[in-house]
Amino acid sequence: MGDPPITRGFRSRRQEQNPQGRVPPGQYVTTDFPVLSAGPTPDIKVADWTLALQAGGSLIGKWSWAEFEALPQTTLKTDIHCVTKWSKLDTTWQGVTFDDLLKAAGIAEPPAPYLMAHSHGGYSTNVPVADLVGGQAMIATRYDGLPILPAHGGPARLLVPHLYFWKSAKWARRLQFMDKDQPGFWESLGYHIYGDPWKEQRYDGD
Amino acid sequence: MTAIEAAPAPARRLVWLTASVRDITVETPRVKSITLNVRGWPGHRPGQHVDIRLTAADGYQAQRSYSIASPPDGELLALTVERLENGEVSPYLDDELRIGDQFELRGPIGGYFVWTGGGPLCLIAGGSGIAPLMAMLRHRERHADRTPATLVYSSRSVDDIIYRNELDALGKRDGILRVLHTLTRQQPDGWTGHRGRVDRALLADACYSPAQSPKIFVCGPTPFVEDVARFLVELGHEACAIKTERFGPSGGSP
Numbered sequence: 001m002g003d004p005p006i007t008r009g010f011r012s013r014r015q016e017q018n019p020q021g022r023v024p025p026g027q028y029v030t031t032d033f034p035v036l037s038a039g040p041t042p043d044i045k046v047a048d049w050t051l052a053l054q055a056g057g058s059l060i061g062k063w064s065w066a067e068f069e070a071l072p073q074t075t076l077k078t079d080i081h082c083v084t085k086w087s088k089l090d091t092t093w094q095g096v097t098f099d100d101l102l103k104a105a106g107i108a109e110p111p112a113p114y115l116m117a118h119s120h121g122g123y124s125t126n127v128p129v130a131d132l133v134g135g136q137a138m139i140a141t142r143y144d145g146l147p148i149l150p151a152h153g154g155p156a157r158l159l160v161p162h163l164y165f166w167k168s169a170k171w172a173r174r175l176q177f178m179d180k181d182q183p184g185f186w187e188s189l190g191y192h193i194y195g196d197p198w199k200e201q202r203y204d205g206d
Numbered sequence: 207m208t209a210i211e212a213a214p215a216p217a218r219r220l221v222w223l224t225a226s227v228r229d230i231t232v233e234t235p236r237v238k239s240i241t242l243n244v245r246g247w248p249g250h251r252p253g254q255h256v257d258i259r260l261t262a263a264d265g266y267q268a269q270r271s272y273s274i275a276s277p278p279d280g281e282l283l284a285l286t287v288e289r290l291e292n293g294e295v296s297p298y299l300d301d302e303l304r305i306g307d308q309f310e311l312r313g314p315i316g317g318y319f320v321w322t323g324g325g326p327l328c329l330i331a332g333g334s335g336i337a338p339l340m341a342m343l344r345h346r347e348r349h350a351d352r353t354p355a356t357l358v359y360s361s362r363s364v365d366d367i368i369y370r371n372e373l374d375a376l377g378k379r380d381g382i383l384r385v386l387h388t389l390t391r392q393q394p395d396g397w398t399g400h401r402g403r404v405d406r407a408l409l410a411d412a413c414y415s416p417a418q419s420p421k422i423f424v425c426g427p428t429p430f431v432e433d434v435a436r437f438l439v440e441l442g443h444e445a446c447a448i449k450t451e452r453f454g455p456s457g458g459s460p
Contacts, residue, residue, distance in 0.1 A: 004267070005310065010261070010268075012294070204219070204220075
């Protein structure tokens with residue numbers, strides 16, 4: 001492939017807003033918090049909310065809202081990157097790390113190398129377990145100190161900030177360990193199976 | 207003839223193609239449609255979008271997503287771009303872009319917000335969210351598809367209605383397409399359409415009943431889509447029958 005064609009008359013208006021090393025290729029920084037979902041925002045009452053952890057066919061952990069809120073809480077300040085090109089810097093989330101969730105379920109070692117996160121509304125996304133452990137990921141319940149708004153995935157969403165943000169499934173309700181990696185919702189519709197923003201893995205084949 | 211052909215195979219790497227500007231149409235004071243010739247375009251389905259990549263002389267690049275407003279049509283592709291005042295790409299496309307200019311493009315992207323045929327078809331648009339829904343209406347029209355369809359289209363004022371003449375013409379000659387406009391901010395004297403935001407009553411009237419199992423596509427700014435999708439669920443439509451696309455600073459899925 002040759003050099004890309006120069007787009008006559010186009011110049012950067014934003015470079016100064018992109019701190020070196022913070023913004024992956026093809027992304028731009030926004031201060032907004034855009035909402036992207038494939039369907040209606042579900043109305044989830046915390047009184048009815050549960051989170052289930054599954055391995056094979058069996059349930060290996062389940063929490064009500066009150067039980068979940070009693071688990072150790074962690075605050076994570078991180079940048080997030082959406083495959084639709086926006087990045088948002090220094091976002092602050094609070095919730096329960098995946099490590100603490102496993103501990104609470106009495107699991108010393110993850111039982112399988114992959115995980116499918118299932119959401120209210122039918123959404124799903126696959127993540128390698130290696131990307132969830134070691135403090136890299138959490139089930140977040142608060143953003144900027146306040147309960148996460150429904151449109152942003154409240155009451156609880158997965159947060160895996162080092163992957164494109166579609167991996168941070170909104171409205172999480174069931175986490176299922178898998179022996180083999182399988183595509184989730186967007187991954188079945190042409191998006192990348194892994195989604196590393198620094199390698200610009202937006203779509204299948206990137 | 208069946209209007210909607212099978213999808214192009216999705217297991218294909220999305221390579222950057224060169225798009226040449228063939229035509230520019232002023233739709234409203236803030237919106238233009240850009241018709242592109244894209245050599246090697248693999249085809250798309252109505253509702254899908256593309257990524258575009260602009261390259262400055264100093265090598266700086268910017269990428270954005272835009273919905274495709276045109277039906278599948280060989281190597282021709284139309285994008286409809288709303289000017290976002292603080293944006294980097296849309297003011298360039300609005301002010302600077304000329305016929306013959308080139309940039310890169312890849313796609314089609316998004317396999318969910320796609321009309322694959324069947325209906326009835328219920329389309330609900332806010333502002334420039336009309337673009338991917340127009341691809342569906344144009345495709346339906348081009349194939350003389352007889353799927354009953356309704357478009358509910360919310361604009362700020364008459365001058366902000368995108369594709370107005372084309373929609374008027376479509377609505378007049380097609381007995382099973384209803385085009386309902388609502389104007390939220392300003393209505394001209396003698397306006398006989400709806401006024402104010404899309405509400406439950408308008409949707410109940412326009413949208414077919416849940417028993418008719420309409421295929422519903424909603425596209426527009428986030429607050430618009432949040433409200434409309436909630437009303438539709440309250441009216442009894444299955445959440446999984448309602449496909450949404452929300453326009454933030456950039457359009458497109460996820």
